[in-house]
Amino acid sequence: MFLKPRMGSGSLPGAVRLNTPSQSHFLRPDARASPPKPGESSNSAIPVRQILHLIDHLVYKQKMSSTDAPTPGRRRGRPRKPPGDQTARQELIRTGLEYLTERGYCAVAVDEILRAAGVPKGSFYYHFDSKEDFGGALIGAYNEFFSSKLRTWFQRADLSPLDRLRGFISDAEKGMEKHAFRRGCLVGNLGQEMAALPPGFRSLLSSALSDWQHLTEACLLEAQNQGEIGKHHKPDALAAFFWIGWEGAVLRAKLEQSPDPLRQFAAGFFALTSN
Structure with missing residues (x-):
């Protein structure tokens, strides 16, 4: 059921119209939920609080059904590590130490280290936020x-x-x-x-x-x-x-x-x- 609160023409002040596939209800914030009396139309007012509760319930059910369903094609268990996770980092550290012990920090560009290490730039920025972060890791190593x-x-x-x-x-x-x-x-x-x-x-x-x-x-x-x-x-x-x-x-x-x-x-x- 799709719920669409809106103001309708000729509606009462403070009322909200609820459109459903079969009928419309006028909702007034001060109306109380009660069964229709004999002779009354089923188009009686329904409390906004009740409708909001219903909306929350439907949203919750939709959320639970989407999270419970397994993602197609996704394996269960631990998430897969990025390619070359530890190997790439170790190679970057090793190459960085070679270059910086010989030439220092300022004279060496990150691209030089990447070429020498055979590591793509994406892997570098997966492990290190910046050249400064990389330099700090080199000092620690x-x-x-x-x-x-x-x-x-x-x-x-x-x-x-x-x-x-x-x-x-x-x-x-x-x-x-x-x-x-x-x-x-x-x-x-x-x-x-x-x-x-x-x-x-x-x-x-x-x-x-x-x-x-x-x-x-x-x-x-x-x-x-x-x-x-x-x-x-x-x-x-x-x-x-x-x-x-x-x-x-x-x-x-x-x-x-x-x-x-x-x-x-x-x-x-x-x-x-x-x-």
């Missing part, structure tokens, strides 16, 4: 990777604490040499560009350096407890000094395409900490 590398070295029980640090330095030198010293530290690279970067990157970069510094501090504290470092040293200050100097050494090694800056800094640091 790099911090996670680098923190894991530090833990791997600093937790080696077969080495003394300072030898663990030496091992990390040697491994980092080999990593730079593998790429002909074209790639540096992502955090150090972006730190050099900070004036041109989104403001939110500052806290992400500082947080990454703080994480690495705390891990190094724990290693140096253990070295002090084992007598490798003098008691007059403060492990937290030494850790801060190490990362300030190490980031500068990595930048210089990339500039000169040589391991010498890394080795010179390492030699100076261990001379400082020795008894």
Whole structure:
């Protein structure tokens, strides 16, 4: 039944006409629902409240019937993931780290990364809202990777604490040499560009350096407890000094395409900490 409230010609003030396939009723807001009296026409007034209730009931039934019915051709169960969901994201992160550790943030366009990764632009914007969002994800991924590398070295029980640090330095030198010293530290690279970067990157970069510094501090504290470092040293200050100097050494090694800056800094640091 289709319900169409409207004003009819000659209708009573405040009344609403209800059109149905068979008949019309005049509805007055102040009318009460009651069965027609003997001799009265069935065209008597019906309360608007009752009609509105009927409309709500019909709408509800229509809504329930449409939601209960299965969509043709649609499989039940979990919704299908977008094509290349995790694979595409991982490839974008991997390629982004390669490009940004070598060239920085400002010099790299999103389209370059998409071409190198073989990922369509639609997939990029499925995973990331913007280049800024992508850059933040890269900083987070790099911090996670680098923190894991530090833990791997600093937790080696077969080495003394300072030898663990030496091992990390040697491994980092080999990593730079593998790429002909074209790639540096992502955090150090972006730190050099900070004036041109989104403001939110500052806290992400500082947080990454703080994480690495705390891990190094724990290693140096253990070295002090084992007598490798003098008691007059403060492990937290030494850790801060190490990362300030190490980031500068990595930048210089990339500039000169040589391991010498890394080795010179390492030699100076261990001379400082020795008894």
